[in-house]
Amino acid sequence: MSLKLGCIADDYTGASDLANTLTRAGLRTVQTIGVPASDLALPEVDAVVVSLKSRSIEASQAVARSREADRWLRARGAEHVLFKICSTFDSTDAGNIGPVMDALAGDAGDPIVLVTPAFPETKRTVYQGNLFVGAVPLNESPLKDHPLNPMHDANLVRVLGRQSRRRIGLVDLATVVHGPEAIGHRLQELAGQDFGAAIIDAVFDADLTAIGAAALKSKVSVGASGIGLGLARALVAAGQAHSHGLTHHEDAPVGGMAACLAGSCSQATLQQIAQAETIMPVLHLDAAALVAGPDEAQRAMVWAGERIGRGPVLIASSATPDQVSALQARHGREAAGHAIEQAMADLAEGLIEVGVRRLIVAGGETSGAVVDRLRIPGFLVGPEIAAGVPVLRAIGAEAGDMLLALKSGNFGGPQFFADALGLMR
Numbered sequence: 001m002s003l004k005l006g007c008i009a010d011d012y013t014g015a016s017d018l019a020n021t022l023t024r025a026g027l028r029t030v031q032t033i034g035v036p037a038s039d040l041a042l043p044e045v046d047a048v049v050v051s052l053k054s055r056s057i058e059a060s061q062a063v064a065r066s067r068e069a070d071r072w073l074r075a076r077g078a079e080h081v082l083f084k085i086c087s088t089f090d091s092t093d094a095g096n097i098g099p100v101m102d103a104l105a106g107d108a109g110d111p112i113v114l115v116t117p118a119f120p121e122t123k124r125t126v127y128q129g130n131l132f133v134g135a136v137p138l139n140e141s142p143l144k145d146h147p148l149n150p151m152h153d154a155n156l157v158r159v160l161g162r163q164s165r166r167r168i169g170l171v172d173l174a175t176v177v178h179g180p181e182a183i184g185h186r187l188q189e190l191a192g193q194d195f196g197a198a199i200i201d202a203v204f205d206a207d208l209t210a211i212g213a214a215a216l217k218s219k220v221s222v223g224a225s226g227i228g229l230g231l232a233r234a235l236v237a238a239g240q241a242h243s244h245g246l247t248h249h250e251d252a253p254v255g256g257m258a259a260c261l262a263g264s265c266s267q268a269t270l271q272q273i274a275q276a277e278t279i280m281p282v283l284h285l286d287a288a289a290l291v292a293g294p295d296e297a298q299r300a301m302v303w304a305g306e307r308i309g310r311g312p313v314l315i316a317s318s319a320t321p322d323q324v325s326a327l328q329a330r331h332g333r334e335a336a337g338h339a340i341e342q343a344m345a346d347l348a349e350g351l352i353e354v355g356v357r358r359l360i361v362a363g364g365e366t367s368g369a370v371v372d373r374l375r376i377p378g379f380l381v382g383p384e385i386a387a388g389v390p391v392l393r394a395i396g397a398e399a400g401d402m403l404l405a406l407k408s409g410n411f412g413g414p415q416f417f418a419d420a421l422g423l424m425r
Contacts, residue, residue, distance in 0.1 A: 004241050005047040005231055006073030008066050008104075009084040010096065012371055013364040013408040014224075015051035016379075017388035018084045021225040022047050023381045025232035027241050031392065032378040033371050035065075035072045040377050040396055046241040047232075048073060053368040055086070059095035066100045067107060080216055081108070082231060086364075086408075087117045087124040087224035088138060089131055089156060091163065098163025101197060101222050105166075108219035112191040114171070114183075115160065116211065118202035119226030122387055122411070129157040129170045129199045142267055142410075156199045166196025173201040176210055183214035202226060209233050225388060253425040254393075254403050256357030259304065260314040260417050263344050263366025264409030265324050272362065273316050276417040281307050282314045287324075290317060291331050291339040294346070301350045308354065312421055315347055318363075341365050345373035352399050358424045360405045360417060367406040374399070385420045386412040 005027065009015030012033070019031040027046040035050060036042065050069040054062035070081055083097075083104055091097040105113045118126040123134045133141035137154035153159050161168040169190040175182050183200070190198050200211055212230020215221040221231070235241040260280075262273055276282055283303050289296035300315050307313050317340050319327070327336050348359065348370040361367045375398055382391035382403075388411045394402040403424045407416065 002077035003046070003048055003073060004078070004235050006070070006076075006078030006081040007047060007049040007084050007228065008069045008073070008081060009049055009051050010055040010062070010100070011053060011086070011364045012051045012367045013406045013411075014084055014086055015049045016390060016392060016406045017408060017411070018225045018228045019049045019379070019381045020384055020388060020390035021229050022049070022232050023390065024384065025229055026236045027232050029381050030378055030395070031381060033376055035069050036377060042378065042395070043380075046235070048076070048078075049084070053372065054096060054100070055090060056365070057096070059099040062096040063099050063103045067103055070104055070107060079219065080231065081220055082228055083220065083222045084228065085117060085222060085224060087119050087122060087226070088133060088141070088151060088410075089117045089159060090151065091159070093162045095163050097222065098160055098165075101220075102165050104220045105196070110218050110220050112187050112195060113166075113197040113218070113220055113222055114187070114200050114211065114215045114227070115156070115197055115222040116200045116202050116227055117156070117224040118208070119224050119229075120203065120205050120208070121226075124224065124226070125203045126156065126199065126201050127173060127203055128201065130154045131156055160197065160199065164197060167194055169193070169195035169198040171198050171200040173203060173207070176201055176207050179210050180213040183210060184217060187214070197222075213237075254357050254401050255425070257308050257355050258312040258358035258360075258421055258424065259308060259351045259356045260312060260360040260362070261344050261348060261366065261370065262314065262316040262318050262362040263340060264363030264407075265318050265320070266409030268410045268412065269318055269362045270320070271414050272412060272416045273314065273318060275414045276314050279418055280312045280314055282316060285315065285317045287317055287319050287327055287336075287340060288330075290343040291327065291336050294343075297343045297346045300347055304347075304351065305354060308351070308356070314417060317344060317366075337365065341369035345369040349373050357399070357401065358403045358421070360407070360420045360424070362407045362416075363409050371404075371406070376402070376404075379404070383423050385423055386416055389416075389420075391420075391423050
C-alpha cells in the first residue's frame with residue numbers, strides 16, 4: 001500500500017467525519033481504530049485515517065500514540081500527515097493539540113505548521129485567528145459548557161500558544177484570498193521570524209482549497225475536516241487521486257436488528273433524542289445510577305431485550321449541562337465520565353451479543369468506548385448520513401459484518417436517528 005494522505009484523528013467520531021469528507025472529495029478512504037496490526041488486510045486506498053482516543057488523555061500518552069501512528073503512515077508512503085482535531089478546538093491549556101503538533105512537526109522537520117479548525121460547511125469559521133461557531137465566538141457558544149474541555153477563549157493564537165513550545169503566528173484572510181502562493185510566502189516570512197506554527201483564517205469554502213494546496217507542500221498540518229477537504233482537493237487536482245465507488249460486496253445489505261446509544265450532552269443530541277421518541281422506544285438512563293454500579297445498565301439491557309425484536313430502540317445517558325455539572329461535583333469529572341462511557345460500552349457489547357448488527361452511537365467519548373469494547377479494527381466509509389457522519393462498514397470485526405454510525409454530539413439534524421436508520425440497510 002502506498003498512501004497519498006495519512007491522517008491521525010484524536011477521537012473516533014472526528015475520524016469518521018474526516019473519512020467521510022475525504023471520500024466525498026474523491027479519495028478512497030479507510031478508517032482504522034488505533035494503529036493497525038500487521039496482519040489486518042486493508043484494500044488499496046488513497047487515504048487512511050488512524051483513529052485514536054487521545055483528545056482528553058494525558059499529553060505524553062497522546063504524543064506517544066500519535067507518533068506511533070505517524071510512523072505507521074509514513075512507512076506506507078504517506079508524505080503528508082494531517083493531525084485531525086475537533087472543529088471547536090477541544091483542548092485544555094495542558095494539551096493535547098499543542099504537544100502532539102510539536103512532536104509530529106519536530107519528527108518531520110517542518111519549520112512551520114499550518115493550523116485551522118475551520119469548516120464553513122459545518123459553520124466553523126476562523127477570522128483574525130478567532131474561531132466562530134455559527135455567528136458567535138467559540139467562548140459564547142455551547143462549547144463553553146463542554147463537560148471535558150470547556151472552551152473559554154475564541155482566540156486560537158492564544159489558545160495554541162498556551163499549549164505549544166512553538167511561537168504561534170497568524171495567516172489572515174487577506175492573505176488567504178490571494179491563494180496558495182501568497183499563503184506560502186507568508187509562512188516563509190513567519191518562519192523567518194521564528195514562528196513555528198500559524199493559525200490560518202478560513203471563512204468561505206474556497207479558502208479551504210487554497211489552504212490545502214499550500215499545506216500539501218509541507219509534511220504536517222493540523223486541523224479539522226475542512227483542511228482535510230482542502231488537502232483532498234489538492235491531490236485530486238494534481239492527478240494523484242481519483243474517485244472510487246463501493247464494490248457490490250462493500251455495499252451489500254447487512255440487515256439484522258438495529259439500536260441507538262446516546263451519550264452526548266450537546267443541545268443537538270438532546271433535540272435528536274426528543275425527535276427519536278416519536279418513532280421508537282427510548283430509555284433515559286439515570287446517570288448517577290450508572291456511576292454507582294452495574295444495575296442501571298443491566299436494567300437497560302432487560303428493557304432493550306423486551307423490545308428490540310420489534311424494531312430499533314434508543315438508550316440515552318445524555319443529560320443537561322446542569323445535571324452533568326452536579327454529577328461531576330459529586331464524583332469528579334474524569335471518574336463520572338469514565339463510568340458512564342464504560343456503562344454504554346457494556347450496553348453496546350450486550351446488544352451485539354443479542355444480534356444487533358446496525359448500531360448508531362452519539363457522542364465522541366461514548367463512540368470511542370463502544371468501538372474499543374467491540375474490538376473493531378477498522379471501517380470502510382459508506383454513504384453520508386449528515387455532514388461529517390458516514391455509514392461505516394466494519395472490517396475484521398469479531399461479530400462479523402456490521403454497520404455503525406459514530407456521531408459527534410453537535411452533528412446532524414433533528415431527525416438524525418431516523419435518517420441514519422434509513423441508510424443503514
